[in-house]
Every structure is written in C-alpha cells, then in structure tokens.
Amino acid sequence: MKHIDEFSRPEEYISPFDKHFRTVLRGVLEETVMLHRREYDEDWKEHRLIEPAFDRLMGELGLQKSLFPQDHGGWSLANSDSVFRIGYMLCEELGRADTGFAVALGVTFWPMLVIMVEPYVNDRLIAEFAPLFCSTNKAVFAxxxxxxxxxxxxxxxxxxxxxxxxxxxxxxxxxxxxxxxxxxxxxxxxxxxxxxxxxxxxxxxxxxxxxxxxxxxxxxxxxxxxxxxxxxxxxxxxxxxxxxxxxxxxxxxxxxxxxxxxxxxxxQLISFGQVMSCAFLTGAMMNLHERLF
The missing domain is CATH 2.40.110.10 (Butyryl-CoA Dehydrogenase, subunit A, domain 2)
Incomplete structure (x- = not known):
C-alpha cells in the first residue's frame, strides 16, 4: 500500500503539523473506521459501530476541541496560519477512511469557523461554547x-x-x-x-x-x-x-x-466547505489507488 509521501504534493502547501499528526490520525482511523466501514450501511440508524469511532477521534483524540484556544482547553488551531492546510489534511485522511464519517466530523467544525478564524473572531461566543466541546471525551457534534x-x-x-x-x-x-x-x-x-x-x-x-x-x-x-x-x-x-x-x-x-x-x-465559511469537500474526495481516491496498486 502506498504511503502518503509517495504521492506528488506541493510541499509549500504542507503545514508543519502535517507529517506527524497525519501518521497518528491514519493509525487511529485504520484501527476504528476502516476496520468496520463495510458494515456502516446497515448501521445507519443505530450507529452501534459508528458512534464509538466518533468518540475515539473526536473525544479521546480531541479533534472536536482542536479549533478552540488553549486557555479554553483546546489546541488553538484556529489561530494557526496553517488552519486551512491542516483542515485539508484532516479531511483528506477522514475521506480516505470513509466519506460519510468525514462529512459528519468535518461539518462539526464548519459553523465554529464563523467565530474562530481571523478576522471573524467572537471571543464571547468562543468562551460560551468551549465547555460543550472541550470538557468531555464523548463526541459532540455541531x-x-x-x-x-x-x-x-x-x-x-x-x-x-x-x-x-x-x-x-x-x-x-x-x-x-x-x-x-x-x-x-x-x-x-x-x-x-x-x-x-x-x-x-x-x-x-x-x-x-x-x-x-x-x-x-x-x-x-x-x-x-x-x-x-x-x-x-x-x-x-x-x-x-x-x-x-x-x-x-x-x-x-x-x-x-x-x-x-x-x-x-x-x-468565507462556504469557501472552507468547498475546499474541504475536495479533500474528502481526494482521500477517497487515494484509498482507491492504494487498493488497486
């Protein structure tokens, strides 16, 4: 199976966060989502298999709090100059595992970007909603x-x-x-x-x-x-x-x-969504290439 580094990519678009976090993320996705994804269609209503994978990625690994500032318990990724590139990498890896999973997790970030990314930052709302996402190991969706x-x-x-x-x-x-x-x-x-x-x-x-x-x-x-x-x-x-x-x-x-x-x-939010949709699909195509070649 081809590794991500074997695909041609413009190096100037790769964030410093990319290499190490992509490796961690890919490992968790292969242990959780990819292990059961062929059973997901029958799990559409109950999410017996799907929910634990969301809990692992969003709650335990902490993706759902990643945009929030560190002083609210997050990772401060929304303040990073690389937030757009990090988002693309994240959605690409999620899409490689399962596109439905990628959309659900990715869209949780979508409304929060309206108040977290410069020049559109609303500190009062960030403080209001941070506890909802940053104080639990269970998946919380928006x-x-x-x-x-x-x-x-x-x-x-x-x-x-x-x-x-x-x-x-x-x-x-x-x-x-x-x-x-x-x-x-x-x-x-x-x-x-x-x-x-x-x-x-x-x-x-x-x-x-x-x-x-x-x-x-x-x-x-x-x-x-x-x-x-x-x-x-x-x-x-x-x-x-x-x-x-x-x-x-x-x-x-x-x-x-x-x-x-x-x-x-x-x-601006819609622009994020359009590009991240491309990332979901790129990830799916990467996995198809891996399986075929």
Missing part, C-alpha cells in the same frame, strides 16, 4: 443548519441569490432573537447535534446582506424539534433529518457578528 425544503443548499450561493430564498426568520425581541423555520437535511441533524449554526433572515425576501443573520442555537432549547435520520444510499455515518424552530429564543449576542459581518463571515 451542524451548519443551512438547507431548507424549498431550495436545498441554494442558501450557500450568497453571491447570486444574496439570501433571498431563506425562509427561516429571526426577529429581535428585546435582548433575544426569536427564530422560526424548518431546516431539511443538514449534516449532523437527525438528533445528533448539540449546537446549530443557523443561517436565517431578519427580513424575508431581502437581498440586503445586512438582513442575513447567522445565529447559534443550542439543540436542547424549548421550541427546537429534530426528526429522525433518513435512510440513504451510503454516507451512513452522516445523519440527515429535519429541524424545526418554533419561537425559539436565544440571547441577542448569540448572533455571530451582526448586520453585514454575518454575511461576510458566512461567505
């Missing part, structure tokens, strides 16, 4: 609760649609946001996530970026309902279902940055 029944992932195309299709609304009532809407198929829905990053609008139908809001919503709040996971053809480690928000109230400061800045940060 979701970018973006996709909606009427337009799927159209929301991510801010450049063309400018948020006009968003139906989930946020209304400011005193010092709280009141959120209403229905999200369909987000990765890490189906009862998995503890925290949602919710793209919504403060003025339905508006193309003004100041009316786009990215608001964090803990999954256990009154008014939040999650449906069960849908059975899919593959990608069993990634659960997808429905999320309903009915007069859900969160503090006003749970909004990521504010009018205009939310849209800017979300646009």
């Amino acid at each position: 979701a970018n609760a973006m996709t909606e029944p009427q337009g799927g992932a159209d929301i991510e195309n801010l450049g063309l649609l400018k948020g006009k299709t968003i139906r989930t609304t946020a209304r400011l009532d005193g010092d709280e946001w009141v959120i209403n809407g229905h999200k369909l198929w987000p990765t890490n829905s189906g009862g998995v996530s503890k925290l949602f990053g919710v793209p919504c609008t403060t003025k339905p139908g508006s193309a003004d970026p100041r009316d786009f809001a990215f608001i964090f919503v803990p999954a256990d709040l009154p008014g939040v309902t999650q449906g069960g996971a849908y059975e899919k053809a593959g990608m069993a480690a990634d659960k997808n279902g429905d999320i309903w928000f009915e007069d859900v109230r969160v503090p006003s400061w749970y909004r990521a940055h504010g009018p205009g800045r939310d849209a800017e940060a979300f646009y």
Whole structure:
C-alpha cells in the first residue's frame, strides 16, 4: 500500500503539523473506521459501530476541541496560519477512511469557523461554547443548519441569490432573537447535534446582506424539534433529518457578528466547505489507488 509521501504534493502547501499528526490520525482511523466501514450501511440508524469511532477521534483524540484556544482547553488551531492546510489534511485522511464519517466530523467544525478564524473572531461566543466541546471525551457534534425544503443548499450561493430564498426568520425581541423555520437535511441533524449554526433572515425576501443573520442555537432549547435520520444510499455515518424552530429564543449576542459581518463571515465559511469537500474526495481516491496498486 502506498504511503502518503509517495504521492506528488506541493510541499509549500504542507503545514508543519502535517507529517506527524497525519501518521497518528491514519493509525487511529485504520484501527476504528476502516476496520468496520463495510458494515456502516446497515448501521445507519443505530450507529452501534459508528458512534464509538466518533468518540475515539473526536473525544479521546480531541479533534472536536482542536479549533478552540488553549486557555479554553483546546489546541488553538484556529489561530494557526496553517488552519486551512491542516483542515485539508484532516479531511483528506477522514475521506480516505470513509466519506460519510468525514462529512459528519468535518461539518462539526464548519459553523465554529464563523467565530474562530481571523478576522471573524467572537471571543464571547468562543468562551460560551468551549465547555460543550472541550470538557468531555464523548463526541459532540455541531451542524451548519443551512438547507431548507424549498431550495436545498441554494442558501450557500450568497453571491447570486444574496439570501433571498431563506425562509427561516429571526426577529429581535428585546435582548433575544426569536427564530422560526424548518431546516431539511443538514449534516449532523437527525438528533445528533448539540449546537446549530443557523443561517436565517431578519427580513424575508431581502437581498440586503445586512438582513442575513447567522445565529447559534443550542439543540436542547424549548421550541427546537429534530426528526429522525433518513435512510440513504451510503454516507451512513452522516445523519440527515429535519429541524424545526418554533419561537425559539436565544440571547441577542448569540448572533455571530451582526448586520453585514454575518454575511461576510458566512461567505468565507462556504469557501472552507468547498475546499474541504475536495479533500474528502481526494482521500477517497487515494484509498482507491492504494487498493488497486
């Protein structure tokens, strides 16, 4: 089987963190995910085999806390100049093991990047959510609760649609946001996530970026309902279902940055997601090459 160093790669894009951590990560993935991945399709609902692998990678190894600052119990990777390259390496190795597993784990980072990477850092929200991810050895998931029944992932195309299709609304009532809407198929829905990053609008139908809001919503709040996971053809480690928000109230400061800045940060978030999707697929192709040659 070919080692990663035998594949041609641009050395200037490799972070100092890459070589040693890739070796550790690959070893853990081969012991956990790759050992059982052919059984994952039958485990789509219960996650009897899948959940322990997430616990090992996210909780025990500590991936879920890696973006958080060290003074909150994390690794401070979000502050690294190499965060983008490290993310690619991580997603590539996860994709090599199982693409559904890669998406579920990778998307847990996705909403947190909105408040952790310069120039879009919100220290108050980082401090608020750090204990959720940094104080346990069990896997904790987050979701970018973006996709909606009427337009799927159209929301991510801010450049063309400018948020006009968003139906989930946020209304400011005193010092709280009141959120209403229905999200369909987000990765890490189906009862998995503890925290949602919710793209919504403060003025339905508006193309003004100041009316786009990215608001964090803990999954256990009154008014939040999650449906069960849908059975899919593959990608069993990634659960997808429905999320309903009915007069859900969160503090006003749970909004990521504010009018205009939310849209800017979300646009950068989508860029991260696009590149990491390429990494998942590159990892899968690497494994195919290894198996064939």
